[in-house]
Amino acid sequence: MARNTHVAADHNAPPVTRILGKFVATHPSQGWSREVDHEAHRTFMNWLGCAVGAAGHESAVAALAAVAELQPAPQATVLGRRDKVDMASAALVNGITSHTFDFDDTHLKTIIHPAGPVASAVLALAEHTGASGRAVTDAVVLGIDVACRVGNAMYPDHYDRGWHITGSTGMLGAAAACSRLLGLDEDRTTMALGIAASQPVGLREQFGTMTKPFHPGGAARAGLMSALMARHGYTSSAKALEAPRGFMQVISAKTDWNEITDELGSRFEISFNTYKPFACGIVIHPSIDACVQLREQGVKAGDVERIELRVHPLVLELTGKKEPSDGLLAKFSVYHGCAAGLIFGRAGEEEFSDHIVTREDVVALRRKVVATADANVDEAASIVKAVLKNGREIAVTVEHAIGSLQRPMTDANLDAKFHALADPVLGAAQVGKLIDACWKLGDTANVGTITALARP
Amino acid sequence: MARNTHVAADHNAPPVTRILGKFVATHPSQGWSREVDHEAHRTFMNWLGCAVGAAGHESAVAALAAVAELQPAPQATVLGRRDKVDMASAALVNGITSHTFDFDDTHLKTIIHPAGPVASAVLALAEHTGASGRAVTDAVVLGIDVACRVGNAMYPDHYDRGWHITGSTGMLGAAAACSRLLGLDEDRTTMALGIAASQPVGLREQFGTMTKPFHPGGAARAGLMSALMARHGYTSSAKALEAPRGFMQVISAKTDWNEITDELGSRFEISFNTYKPFACGIVIHPSIDACVQLREQGVKAGDVERIELRVHPLVLELTGKKEPSDGLLAKFSVYHGCAAGLIFGRAGEEEFSDHIVTREDVVALRRKVVATADANVDEAASIVKAVLKNGREIAVTVEHAIGSLQRPMTDANLDAKFHALADPVLGAAQVGKLIDACWKLGDTANVGTITALARP
Numbered sequence: 001m002a003r004n005t006h007v008a009a010d011h012n013a014p015p016v017t018r019i020l021g022k023f024v025a026t027h028p029s030q031g032w033s034r035e036v037d038h039e040a041h042r043t044f045m046n047w048l049g050c051a052v053g054a055a056g057h058e059s060a061v062a063a064l065a066a067v068a069e070l071q072p073a074p075q076a077t078v079l080g081r082r083d084k085v086d087m088a089s090a091a092l093v094n095g096i097t098s099h100t101f102d103f104d105d106t107h108l109k110t111i112i113h114p115a116g117p118v119a120s121a122v123l124a125l126a127e128h129t130g131a132s133g134r135a136v137t138d139a140v141v142l143g144i145d146v147a148c149r150v151g152n153a154m155y156p157d158h159y160d161r162g163w164h165i166t167g168s169t170g171m172l173g174a175a176a177a178c179s180r181l182l183g184l185d186e187d188r189t190t191m192a193l194g195i196a197a198s199q200p201v202g203l204r205e206q207f208g209t210m211t212k213p214f215h216p217g218g219a220a221r222a223g224l225m226s227a228l229m230a231r232h233g234y235t236s237s238a239k240a241l242e243a244p245r246g247f248m249q250v251i252s253a254k255t256d257w258n259e260i261t262d263e264l265g266s267r268f269e270i271s272f273n274t275y276k277p278f279a280c281g282i283v284i285h286p287s288i289d290a291c292v293q294l295r296e297q298g299v300k301a302g303d304v305e306r307i308e309l310r311v312h313p314l315v316l317e318l319t320g321k322k323e324p325s326d327g328l329l330a331k332f333s334v335y336h337g338c339a340a341g342l343i344f345g346r347a348g349e350e351e352f353s354d355h356i357v358t359r360e361d362v363v364a365l366r367r368k369v370v371a372t373a374d375a376n377v378d379e380a381a382s383i384v385k386a387v388l389k390n391g392r393e394i395a396v397t398v399e400h401a402i403g404s405l406q407r408p409m410t411d412a413n414l415d416a417k418f419h420a421l422a423d424p425v426l427g428a429a430q431v432g433k434l435i436d437a438c439w440k441l442g443d444t445a446n447v448g449t450i451t452a453l454a455r456p
Numbered sequence: 457m458a459r460n461t462h463v464a465a466d467h468n469a470p471p472v473t474r475i476l477g478k479f480v481a482t483h484p485s486q487g488w489s490r491e492v493d494h495e496a497h498r499t500f501m502n503w504l505g506c507a508v509g510a511a512g513h514e515s516a517v518a519a520l521a522a523v524a525e526l527q528p529a530p531q532a533t534v535l536g537r538r539d540k541v542d543m544a545s546a547a548l549v550n551g552i553t554s555h556t557f558d559f560d561d562t563h564l565k566t567i568i569h570p571a572g573p574v575a576s577a578v579l580a581l582a583e584h585t586g587a588s589g590r591a592v593t594d595a596v597v598l599g600i601d602v603a604c605r606v607g608n609a610m611y612p613d614h615y616d617r618g619w620h621i622t623g624s625t626g627m628l629g630a631a632a633a634c635s636r637l638l639g640l641d642e643d644r645t646t647m648a649l650g651i652a653a654s655q656p657v658g659l660r661e662q663f664g665t666m667t668k669p670f671h672p673g674g675a676a677r678a679g680l681m682s683a684l685m686a687r688h689g690y691t692s693s694a695k696a697l698e699a700p701r702g703f704m705q706v707i708s709a710k711t712d713w714n715e716i717t718d719e720l721g722s723r724f725e726i727s728f729n730t731y732k733p734f735a736c737g738i739v740i741h742p743s744i745d746a747c748v749q750l751r752e753q754g755v756k757a758g759d760v761e762r763i764e765l766r767v768h769p770l771v772l773e774l775t776g777k778k779e780p781s782d783g784l785l786a787k788f789s790v791y792h793g794c795a796a797g798l799i800f801g802r803a804g805e806e807e808f809s810d811h812i813v814t815r816e817d818v819v820a821l822r823r824k825v826v827a828t829a830d831a832n833v834d835e836a837a838s839i840v841k842a843v844l845k846n847g848r849e850i851a852v853t854v855e856h857a858i859g860s861l862q863r864p865m866t867d868a869n870l871d872a873k874f875h876a877l878a879d880p881v882l883g884a885a886q887v888g889k890l891i892d893a894c895w896k897l898g899d900t901a902n903v904g905t906i907t908a909l910a911r912p
Binding site: 009010011013014015016017018019020021022023024025026027029030031035036037039040041042043044045046047048049051052053054055056057058059060062063064067068070071073078079080081083085086089092093094096097098099100101103104105114115116119120134135136137138140141142143144145146149161162163164167176179180184185186187188189190191192193194195197198199200201202203204205206208209210211213214215217229234235236237238239240241242243244245246247249250251255257260261264267268270271273275306349390411413416417418420421422424425426434435438439441442450454 | 465466467469470471472474475476477478479480481482483485486487489491492493495496497498499500501502503504505506507508509510511512513514515516518519520523524526527529534535536537539541542545548549550552553554555556557559560561562570572573574576590591592593594596597598599600601602605617618619620623625632635636640642643644645646648649651653654655656657658659660661662664665666667669670671673674685690691692694695696697698699700701702703705706707711713716717720721724726727729731734805818848867870873874876878880881882887890891894895897898906910
């Protein structure tokens with residue numbers, strides 16, 4: 001698989017983000033010539049005249065009608081909280097929280113986490129409009145199909161060059177799903193996709209910061225607003241995705257159009273969705289799985305001299321942090337994942353908490369993990385060998401981790417995972433009812449019954 | 457100047473935007489297998505559990521605190537209207553209207569229209585917080601400096617590959633300006649720039665649709681929200697602009713870091729801002745100017761056999777529409793611009809209205825304009841020759857159009873332009889007061905006095 005073919009990366013750039021941050025925060029007021037200040041007045045006045053002059057234009061009317069739909073707030077639930085906010089803000093925040101633990105779903109063909117942008121937008125809109133669970137289910141299937149098909153067409157080049165593909169295709173999925181839920185016709189749905197195409201969200205450089213989970217949230221909000229604008233007649237290019245200066249050709253050197261059109265309506269990309277058993281990036285999962293298996297074979301942390309991994313180079317590129325100092329950074333450390341798997345036999349959100357990540361025995365075992373990049377090892381696999389202090393060696397090869405398409409999470413696994421996540425927030429009894437309601441989503445008359453159960 | 461060096465454009469892509477639009481709008485409800493529908497339930501439930509589980513995370517708290525600042529709406533004026541909306545929506549709509557007529561300012565080194573994203577975000581925030589005109593002026597100067605310096609570093613490659621650079625740098629300018637207005641410190645301003653870096657807005661394919669003016673509006677909203685999130689502790693990469701997988705290296709093959717750091721704090725990019733005399737793309741201006749000069753030399757439309765233009769290839773690439781069918785498309789027609797200049801001696805918004813664009817004499821003259829691309833002609837220039845029916849030829853060469861840095865609009869020109877735009881909306885008397893207030897912006901205790909005058 002071709003990787004990093006874009007351009008040679010420049011690793012010696014000056015710290016311009018900080019330089020500009022300091023400049024903006026500290027440059028003295030009016031710290032420039034009279035001419036510069038006068039130019040600021042000219043700029044402001046010319047801008048104001050243009051805005052006033054176009055105040056009655058149909059584009060202003062359409063955009064205003066769309067933003068007017070956000071009032072009066074509160075409209076939609078912030079899941080797991082008592083707050084209700086306007087539906088665009090709910091889409092944003094729920095998109096953030098659903099990806100915060102890096103524990104959500106993964107479309108393995110593209111590494112897209114499709115539910116974050118799509119379901120966050122759909123449920124917020126559906127709660128406000130009182131839509132049925134059937135309508136929500138349809139919108140989720142179709143929205144995910146759009147995001148993942150566009151992702152298939154651009155992956156891996158688009159991802160390799162640095163886009164966080166979840167947010168940079170997710171706004172299309174969210175726009176499609178919300179258009180469907182609003183009952184927009186073919187033309188307006190096309191316009192919604194076009195408006196969304198101008199708003200990709202997400203850079204891989206943000207991994208390890210709060211802006212990573214912002215990406216699906218921002219994409220959810222952008223897609224929802226695109227659908228609302230299209231509903232009120234806002235226009236875009238009907239070739240916004242495919243034109244030479246449209247979305248796909250601008251942000252990817254690979255544009256395999258057949259990935260979008262082949263078997264459209266008969267093959268659904270949601271069929272290839274998977275659910276994480278471990279609360280971290282998917283590329284670490286085979287290694288954690290292998291260490292859990294070592295534990296099941298009787299290997300104890302105290303007996304270990306060394307853990308040797310052989311993994312695809314991408315694993316170390318994405319998750320090669322050797323000494324993570326907190327829980328968030330630990331999600332990008334295959335070393336920590338292995339230590340957690342061997343010590344605890346699991347790697348849920350608790351095992352990525354700050355106090356576990358800094359615990360002495362965890363740090364000690366983490367330092368005994370030695371990883372080797374090997375392009376001959378599949379991205380989905382991991383070859384792990386425990387070398388014990390007594391000289392014994394125990395090897396485990398994982399070809400497909402638990403949670404993969406080949407070894408999927410069962411419905412019961414998903415129930416248990418849901419309880420572990422939600423019980424501390426809502427209590428086990430209410431979570432039981434919420435799980436029941438989720439399994440009956442397609443038959444629910446009004447999704448308000450689900451959002452009510454998702455509030456403490 | 458290197459142009460179109462990115463990749464060979466694919467002009468034969470199937471119409472996937474429409475294909476997906478039709479699919480999403482028309483595919484039957486539950487038009488898939490039971491397995492697919494079950495997977496949708498698994499996807500929804502897994503997503504919901506993740507969102508509920510992270511509901512108390514600090515990133516959720518920070519994001520919620522930011523969106524809470526948008527309530528209660530109304531907070532900020534939609535310029536030229538009686539409406540007040542939340543400040544993020546005001547930033548969006550004012551960004552749209554200020555660019556709707558393609559009549560706003562231009563930083564000629566990059567073709568960025570900097571006030572749209574920056575001033576739209578700043579004024580909405582400033583009105584809500586009751587900020588002084590001095591604070592607004594400072595924020596505008598600094599925000600424009602950030603957007604244009606980043607633009608300088610990436611131009612022309614970034615623009616050539618298809619980004620509408622106004623919206624794809626504007627979110628940084630808006631984030632910087634709003635951070636300044638909020639009084640964020642150096643660290644939080646850096647975080648705001650980082651959050652904004654994940655949200656470039658704008659594709660050149662959208663030119664000719666409402667989504668073109670959406671770009672500065674979307675960038676204004678994104679920048680404002682980024683600053684609000686950073687204010688409440690939301691984090692991003694402090695290397696979001698310059699890292700190998702950060703904003704600039706991901707979306708541009710040219711990254712001239714010196715353009716950002718050289719003379720920072722002593723050279724201000726707003727000094728290179730210009731204001732359009734004609735209500736269309738800047739590349740047409742030299743040709744319109746030349747035709748206005750032909751008219752002043754006595755050339756009448758009825759006497760013309762042919763108008764010959766020699767212009768830089770970019771002019772025809774951007775504005776080569778031969779037969780624009782309405783006012784919006786006419787803005788991308790150098791042919792129409794020339795006809796308007798010769799017939800009316802001006803090319804304001806009125807001359808780009810539907811009824812003028814379709815008027816018989818205008819269409820007839822437009823068809824007599826013959827344009828030739830010539831890479832030896834500067835982008836700022838136009839060589840025009842009128843060939844009359846009597847065989848006479850009159851040539852005009854414009855090296856720098858009116859409105860350029862070399863031949864800037866005077867303050868009186870700006871007053872007249874403002875009146876022409878705003879009088880129909882607010883009435884001449886109120887506009888006179890508003891113009892006075894704009895010239896005194898830096899001394900205004902509270903910008904509410906300006907926004908009050910901008911409402912009918």
